[in-house]
Each structure stands twice: as structure tokens, then as C-alpha cells.
Amino acid sequence: MNVWGEQLMNALVIGSFYSLIALGYSMVYGIIQLLNFAHGDVYMVGAFVGYGVLSAMSGAPLFVGLGAAFLFASLATGLLGLGVERIAYRPLLQSSRLVMLITAIGVSLVLENGVMLALGPSFRVMPVELPRSGLSLFGADVTYAQLAIIATSVGLMLLLDAFVRRTLYGKAMRAIAVNPTATALMGIPVHRVIALTFFIGSFLAGSAGVLAGVYYGKINFMMGFIVGLKAFTASVLGGIGSLPGAMLGGYLLGFLETFGAAALGGEWKDVFAFVILILILTLKPTGLLGRTGTERV
């Protein structure tokens, strides 16, 4: 048994979840300077949609069910992001950042309480069990499920990176982050690009939600709260607005938290994240990869 190796895998899995969610925080902040505090709840909704799909498909083979749950949950949360942007944020784009921030907290409460009222406050157990099989890497027991989660997450991030750097809509996103007025003068439909940003960010959070739900086995309407705050911490750690920063921050936070908890005891886990948030905000508010005046999205 290689305990450190297993902790490393745990760190990579949890870091994947943080990174996927942090990306949405960072993209939305980069493009409209909104700290979307409802983003963690989008992750929670993703887990619940996945739960619904898996329950409906309980007779199907495991991989078919998981694949369907993943796709359906990601798409559904992407659409949820579109709806939230259209209803809650777009009418406020010209108003102050504080108004948007308070609205985001309101959206968060609506999502949390909406799910609680519809589905109840108690924990639900995901109707699938991941196979415990795996392999031994340098003496550490690694499950195939862990490898699949990490590979899926990294694959999504590579796709996002290619999208933002190579496609015209991705370039338009980066342009809006620099100068929305000049972007509009290119004939680029700025609102449509902002909506697309919400779709992608929410898609990624929803995919993290369904992966985490299946991995931990239990879900609840408040599950997005702490995770959302930690993903926010991760994006601040990496430099909010920077996509590589969000990925780095997510994995870094996963590592610090996992190894910190291993050294000091599990009850210290959450303390780590928020001590890091305070330290970064005090010492280097632009984060590790964020620089003022440079490209945001």
C-alpha cells in the first residue's frame, strides 16, 4: 500500500471537480465581471439531473446509464445557465456590479430552495455503484473510476482551451473580456456570446456535479454551497478571469486540501481552502496567473 500515492489520486479527483467549476466562475467573471455565486448550485443541479436519469434507466447497463446521465446532466445545466443569464443577469448588465452580485446570491437561494422543495431536504443515494476494480500504480491502489473522472475532466478542459483559442466564437469571448464596445462594433452579437459563455460554464459545472454525485454516492440540495465557495477560491487562487489559472487553482486546492487533511486530520479540510482564500486576497489579489490589464477569458 502506498498511502501517499492514493492521496495523490484523491487530490487529482477532487481537484478535477474544483477545476471544472472554477472555469465557469472565471469565464463569467472575465466576460462580464460578475462573481456568479449561483455557480455552485448549478453543480448541485447537475448531480440531481444525473440522479434522475440514472433512476429512470436503472435497468440499463452501467456504462450506458452513466454516459446518458453525464450527457443529459451537462446539457440540462448548460440550458439552466442560459436561462439564468437571460432572466436574471441580462436585464442588469448595465447596472452596478453590486446589484448583479446580490442577484447571483438570489439565484443561488432560488436553486437551492427550489430543489429542496421539489425533492426534499434529505440526502439521496445515487442508484448506481461504481465498480471498485482498478490497478496498482507504484504500489497505490487506483480505481478505474478515478482514472475515468480525471480523464473526462482533463478532456473537457482541453476541448475548452481549443474552443477559446481556435474558434471565432472563442476569440469573440476573449475580445469581449478586453473591450465589449469594440466587439459590438465588429458586428459580433455580444449578448449571444455572453449567453454561450454561461452555457459552457454551466455545462462544465453540471458535468462536475454528475461525476461527483456518482463518485461520492450521495447528493443533497446544499452540496453545491461549500464546493462552490471552494471553486471560487480556486479561481481566485489561479487568478480570476484566467482559464489556465482556474485549472491550476482547482488542482492546487485539491492537493493542498487533501494533503493538509492527511497531515492534520480530516476536520481541517475546509479550513485550508478558506485560509488560502484569505492569504491570496491579502498577499496577491490577482492570483497566480492573473495579471491586471491582460487578457481575462
Add this chain to the structure above:
Amino acid sequence: MTALLRVESLTVAYGPVTAVRALDLAVGDGEIVALLGANGAGKTSTLRALSGLVRPVGGRIRFAGEDVTGLPPDALVGRGIVHVPEGRQVFGPLSVLENLELGGFTQRKDRAFLRETLAFVFELFPRLKERLHQPAGTLSGGEQQMLAIARGLMSRPRLLLLDEPSMGLAPIVVQDIFRTLRAINGRGTAILIVEQNAKAALALAHRAVVLELGEKVLEGPSEALASDPRVVDAYLAQAEGRR
């Protein structure tokens, strides 16, 4: 000359402040019109209304025979009204090529047009070709202005709105830019240009309009205005004196 752009009684206001009052303005097909006036005369506000950045509170804007009053910027760019804003406003962290690609957003399906225009733009501004993969923010002021105009050309303008293209540039660079504007106009693109440098603008334009406190006070062929004592006193003598 048939009017490509016909503005009737345009009024632009920001809250209680009226920036442009009952302005009538026309730009013919292939014509260059200069919009002159002191700071705060309403020149930039006029351009912002024409490109849809602000909604006029009154008046009509007709373009190529169609009423386009109050349309959003993307609809206007699609019809050929392209605004190159004051201060260049290139996307600094994006490469020169990416800036040009974004300029071509509305023409993205017409690959032949984009290829030809890119070739034309490199012919006009060879420096941009040399710096194609550099972040636009690392270009000099003159090069950024070239990029801003080139980016506008990628949108396939029938009417190019230019706001202060000479701002902050050395006289020799300004000459260069104005030469390219003549070449662009030579291909049939109409130009409405706002300029502090009245002398250069009058030398370039066919006609000029002078604004004062949001209202049109003078209008006429450039040569006539260049020798009109009111224009000489207000805009040209001063510019001569400064040199």
C-alpha cells in the same frame, strides 16, 4: 450622386444632456465627408448613433434606402455601416491576425471575400503582415490605428465611420494613414470622418460639415470651407499656429 446615408433631424441625448440636435446629414455613394468641430460639438455622438451604440432620441437614419434607425450594432455592421472608434481600441492581448478575424465576423461564411480583403489589407499596411502573430497591444500607435482600420475593412464596409484616426500620431504617420484612406475610398467605400486635424480632413474630404454645440453651423465642399474665414479662424489658423 445618390445618397447612401441620409440622416434627418437626428437628436442624440444622454439623460438630460443633448449632444446632437436636429442634425441633417447625407453621405453619397463613394463620397468622403468630414465632420468638424471642437470638443463636445457632438461629432462622436453622431457616429455612435449611426453605428447603433446609442439609440437616437429623435430623427431618422436611412441607409441604402432602408430605415435603419435604432438597429443594434450587429445589424448595422451586417448592412455595411462600420465604425472604427476613437482611440483605436484594438484587442491588445489578441494577435493581429485574431483582431482581423474578428473584424471579419459578419463575413465569416464568405471565405473568398476574407481572403481577398486580407490580401488588400496587407498591401495597404505591409507592417501588419510582418506582425501578424504579435499581440496587438505590442504595436506602435500608428500600427494600432492601421490595424483598427484594417479590422474595419474586414467587415465589408459600404460606409466607413472613422473617429479621429490621426489622434496622437506623428505627422508622417498621419500622412500615411490619410493616403490609405484615399486608396480605400478609391475602391468605392464611402467615408464619414471625424477629425481634430481639420486641415488634413479638408484635404481628404469632398464635403465637410461643421458642428457647434450639437448643431450644424456650416456645410459645403471642402475647398470652399477651407477658405471660409469662419473655418480658417476657428480650426485652421489655430492648427497652423500650433505647428
